[in-house]
């Protein structure tokens with residue numbers, strides 16, 4: 001509680017939460033420890049994901065990855081262009097959910113494999129109940145490191161997207177790893193924490209993540225923070241500047257298809 005009060009009221013209150021609009025002295029660290037909570041191997045190879053040291057807004061409780069994807073959606077003009085669109089949102093973050101509803105899409109389906117709140121539909125990303133080419137925007141923010149097969153999940157994303165539709169698939173990865181690694185023998189919480197960085201992760205993506213994602217057939221429109229949000233400092237807005245915008249699209253049909 002003291003940490004929260006300090007984070008809210010200490011000076012200078014130079015940081016800004018883009019989701020609640022409030023200023024703060026700092027964002028709260030992940031699990032109270034931030035970067036220090038990472039297992040030593042994960043810390044040694046480095047991981048591009050959340051900003052663990054500036055993680056949670058002391059006012060509204062939103063996490064850095066929710067702020068970042070919101071900023072990316074605004075900068076790409078996607079949020080302003082949702083009127084009449086069909087949106088599917090996996091593991092829906094509560095603040096982002098409200099922003100999307102405000103943008104008046106024709107249809108909005110918040111979904112999760114294990115819904116934690118009323119109104120969230122139970123959907124397996126590996127077998128979605130949506131028709132082919134029926135979705136304009138699909139958001140799965142930090143989901144693909146949890147699913148049992150990211151290849152199947154990406155094939156489903158490609159299937160349900162309309163040609164020209166967008167998929168936002170933010171995923172943590174280690175630039176220090178040449179190849180994504182997972183092993184079916186790593187199943188216990190402690191083993192997954194040590195091997196992949198979190199108890200419920202099924203793999204640790206390496207720097208081949210971009211090649212892997214593109215091999216699904218989705219067309220990458222990935223941008224860096226600097227390209228998308230050049231005027232927004234990561235420390236002021238509590239986001240990880242190393243986390244790129246994982247924006248993908250489905251190619252428009254070619255003549256003769």
Ligand SMILES: [Zn+2]
Nearest residue numbers: 017020057060
């Ligand atoms: Zn906030």
